[in-house]
Amino acid sequence: MGNIERFDKNERLSRIVVHNGTAYLSGLTADDKKTGTSDQTKEILEKADRLLASVGSDRSKLLVAHIWLRDVEDFDAMNKAWVTWLDGVEPPARATVGASFALPEIRVEIQLTAAI
Amino acid sequence: MGNIERFDKNERLSRIVVHNGTAYLSGLTADDKKTGTSDQTKEILEKADRLLASVGSDRSKLLVAHIWLRDVEDFDAMNKAWVTWLDGVEPPARATVGASFALPEIRVEIQLTAAI
Amino acid sequence: MGNIERFDKNERLSRIVVHNGTAYLSGLTADDKKTGTSDQTKEILEKADRLLASVGSDRSKLLVAHIWLRDVEDFDAMNKAWVTWLDGVEPPARATVGASFALPEIRVEIQLTAAI
Numbered sequence: 001m002g003n004i005e006r007f008d009k010n011e012r013l014s015r016i017v018v019h020n021g022t023a024y025l026s027g028l029t030a031d032d033k034k035t036g037t038s039d040q041t042k043e044i045l046e047k048a049d050r051l052l053a054s055v056g057s058d059r060s061k062l063l064v065a066h067i068w069l070r071d072v073e074d075f076d077a078m079n080k081a082w083v084t085w086l087d088g089v090e091p092p093a094r095a096t097v098g099a100s101f102a103l104p105e106i107r108v109e110i111q112l113t114a115a116i
Numbered sequence: 117m118g119n120i121e122r123f124d125k126n127e128r129l130s131r132i133v134v135h136n137g138t139a140y141l142s143g144l145t146a147d148d149k150k151t152g153t154s155d156q157t158k159e160i161l162e163k164a165d166r167l168l169a170s171v172g173s174d175r176s177k178l179l180v181a182h183i184w185l186r187d188v189e190d191f192d193a194m195n196k197a198w199v200t201w202l203d204g205v206e207p208p209a210r211a212t213v214g215a216s217f218a219l220p221e222i223r224v225e226i227q228l229t230a231a232i
Numbered sequence: 233m234g235n236i237e238r239f240d241k242n243e244r245l246s247r248i249v250v251h252n253g254t255a256y257l258s259g260l261t262a263d264d265k266k267t268g269t270s271d272q273t274k275e276i277l278e279k280a281d282r283l284l285a286s287v288g289s290d291r292s293k294l295l296v297a298h299i300w301l302r303d304v305e306d307f308d309a310m311n312k313a314w315v316t317w318l319d320g321v322e323p324p325a326r327a328t329v330g331a332s333f334a335l336p337e338i339r340v341e342i343q344l345t346a347a348i
Contacts, residue, residue, distance in 0.1 A: 002253060004293060004347050006322045011315050013326040017295050019347050020253050021118060021136050024296035027327025061120060063133050064140040064229075066182075066298075068329050075218040083127050090122045094129040095143025095227040097184050098216030100330030102307040111327040113296075115120050115135050137234055137252050177236060179249050180256040180345075182298075191334040199243050206238045210245040211259025211343040213300050214332030231236050231251050 007054055016051045018116060022063070023055050025112045033105035037074035041081035044110050052114055059085065061115040062092035068099040068109045078108055123170055132167045134232060138179070139171050141228045149221035153190035156224050157197035164228055175201065177231040178208035184215040184225045194224055239286055248283045250348060254295070255287050257344045265337035269306035273313035276342050284346055291317065293347040294324035300331040300341045310340055 008015035017024045028047050030040035045059075052058050069078060075096065092112070101109060124131035133140045144163050146156035161175075168174050185194060191212065208228070217225060240247035249256045260279050262272035277291075284290050301310060307328065324344070333341060 002347065004295065004322075006324075009322060011318070011323070012311055013297075013323045015325065017325045019295050024325040024345070026296075026325040027329070063120065063135050064142075064227075065129075066227075066327065068327075072216050072218045079128055086127070090120075090125060091127070091129045092122075093131065093133045093140040093142040093227075095182065095184075095225065096218070097143070097225060098218075100304050102304045102328070102330075109327065109329060111296075111298075111325075113140070115118065179236065179251050180258075180343075181245075182343075188332050188334045195244055202243070206236075206241060207243070207245045208238075209247065209249045209256040209258040209343075211298065211300075211341065212334070213259070213341060214334075229256070231234065 008051065016055055018055050021116055023052065023057050023114045023116050025051055027109045027111040029101070029106050029109050033103065037069070037077040037107040038081045040108050041078050042085070044108065045081065045085040048110070048112055055116055057114045057116045060089040063113045063115055064093040066111040067094065067096040069096065070098070070101060070107045072098040074107060124167065132171060134171050137232055139168065139173050139230045139232050141167055143225045143227040145217070145222050145225050149219065153185070153193040153223045154197045157194045158201070160224065160226050161197065161201040164226070168230055171232055173230045173232045176205040179229045179231055180209040182227040183210065183212040185212065186214070186217060186223045188214040190223060240283065248287055250287050253348055255284065255289050255346045255348050257283055259341045259343040261333070261338050261341050265335065269301070269309040269339040270313045272340050273310045274317070276340065277313065277317040280342070280344055287348055289346045289348045292321040295345045295347055296325040298343040299326065299328040301328065302330070302333060302339045304330040306339060
């Protein structure tokens with residue numbers, strides 16, 4: 001039922017997959033891991049903008065977000081960057097929990113699902 | 117491809133988002149955080165009932181659930197409240213893992229996806 | 233909007249749920265919990281093959297995967313089994329984080345969403 005399109009692939013994952021009007025992004029982390037949670041969140045969301053644009057979507061079409069934090073004490077720092085990025089568009093459903101990451105410098109990971 | 121409808125919104129998230137016949141709920145936690153895992157689960161699922169009803173869905177139309185527990189030892193307590201709530205309807209796919217939360221009194225968080 | 237079909241059910245979850253061209257699997261863990269992360273991943277993915285086949289899907293139609301590891305140090309061991317299983321098909325979007333499980337011998341849990 002409908003094509004599956006995958007973009008920005010390596011052998012283990014596709015950064016974005018489109019099927020049936022829905023775009024599934026991989027969990028994104030920041031490349032610059034020396035920064036704090038707010039700056040890591042900002043970089044992740046800029047990556048998301050580029051991925052969403054590549055399939056004709058954008059931050060106004062988000063459906064649901066999963067957010068993982070290394071330190072749940074950083075909830076406010078993540079939220080500030082998140083709300084700034086949303087810039088008044090209607091936000092997706094969202095769940096945020098603490099988790100551990102493969103690299104200790106990673107402070108936040110975000111996985112988005114969007115309409116196209 | 118299809119409208120996106122968002123309900124029960126604040127600046128950072130929508131409690132429920134509908135697109136293409138699917139409803140995505142935010143991760144729900146209990147308001148009364150002084151109770152145990154069983155009662156927190158019960159309160160969360162009552163919230164879910166109200167949100168699902170607001171878009172014409174209900175607990176018999178669940179597709180997938182993500183459940184996070186503060187203490188994985190509370191697996192049975194959560195399950196008991198979950199099965200009582202389902203009350204014999206066909207259950208969704210489900211994944212349950214331990215995680216940490218922004219507030220230490222939170223013992224369980226549940227994120228649901230449902231058909232409408 | 234469209235039927236919901238659920239398979240391989242017990243009172244608390246369905247191992248696979250199909251709606252609107254999309255199959256949602258439950259979080260899968262290995263039955264043989266005495267093995268390491270690589271072998272647990274391999275067993276999980278063989279289970280996924282059987283579940284996907286039961287609804288007319290297969291590993292080439294994956295949309296998104298959530299992977300949880302008990303020890304994030306096992307990231308490479310999980311990845312090796314994952315890439316071997318994919319066997320060159322285009323991979324789904326994916327997010328991998330550390331989490332805790334109800335049984336301490338569980339080293340990895342995988343939740344898949346696929347097109348049918």
